[in-house]
Amino acid sequence: xxAYRKKYGKFLRMDxxxxxxxxxxxxxxxxxxxxxxxxxxxxxxxxxxxxFEYMGYDFNPDIIQENINYYNERTSHGSTLSKLxxxxxxxxxxxxxxxxxxxxALVSDFEDVQGGTTSEGIHLGAMxxxxxxxxxxxxxxxxxxxxxxxxxxLPKHIEQINFKLHYRSKWVDVKxxxxxxxxxxxxxxxxxIHLTLDGKTxxxxxxxxxxxxxxxxx
Numbered sequence: 048x049x050a051y052r053k054k055y056g057k058f059l060r061m062d063x064x065x066x067x068x069x070x071x072x073x074x075x076x077x078x079x080x081x082x083x084x085x086x087x088x089x090x091x092x093x094x095x096x097x098x099f100e101y102m103g104y105d106f107n108p109d110i111i112q113e114n115i116n117y118y119n120e121r122t123s124h125g126s127t128l129s130k131l132x133x134x135x136x137x138x139x140x141x142x143x144x145x146x147x148x149x150x151x152a153l154v155s156d157f158e159d160v161q162g163g164t165t166s167e168g169i170h171l172g173a174m175x176x177x178x179x180x181x182x183x184x185x186x187x188x189x190x191x192x193x194x195x196x197x198x199x200x201l202p203k204h205i206e207q208i209n210f211k212l213h214y215r216s217k218w219v220d221v222k223x224x225x226x227x228x229x230x231x232x233x234x235x236x237x238x239x240i241h242l243t244l245d246g247k248t249x250x251x252x253x254x255x256x257x258x259x260x261x262x263x264x265x
Contacts, residue, residue, distance in 0.1 A: 061123035
């Protein structure tokens with residue numbers, strides 16, 4: 048891929064370049080878009096461990112980063128969804144690289160990164176995905192069978208995000224910045240809910256609020 052980048056500059060559709068040269072992309076270890084990476088986009092390390100064991104395969108969490116590194120070098124991102132997935136899986140370990148991929152996904156239609164496809168229709172999946180990445184990935188929101196967990200890790204480019212979650216018939220206001228996480232159960236019905244905030248679980252009802260201050264990095 049490096050040789051083709053020197054020849055053609057920044058490109059996404061490696062398949063079209065190879066076909067134009069009379070070659071076949073199936074001859075190479077290159078990928079148009081994130082495929083294996085989708086595993087790490089859809090499932091946590093714990094969920095993957097459970098799935099692999101259920102199917103009778105060994106699973107070592109180290110292979111997650113190994114696969115991320117492998118496909119990062121071999122993916123041409125010939126889909127607007129590809130950068131989105133790469134941004135998500137890099138969010139915890141490579142925040143600067145995650146933000147770069149996020150920005151590229153964000154401007155997919157504004158800059159017509161696919162080189163002519165925007166005129167055929169907007170990339171709604173990429174649009175919705177950037178919002179989802181902000182609300183679930185950078186905020187660290189995960190839903191478990193018995194609780195709602197929020198474990199944020201904001202990129203330095205974002206000062207604060209605010210949003211509402213509807214969880215088990217209750218509305219939860221969430222405010223996150225680099226100093227603290229604040230949640231408030233504003234309205235709803237039904238039994239109390241359990242919220243895990245930055246690792247500690249709290250039982251909360253309508254009217255309850257919690258603020259968790261983040262430890263300063265040394």
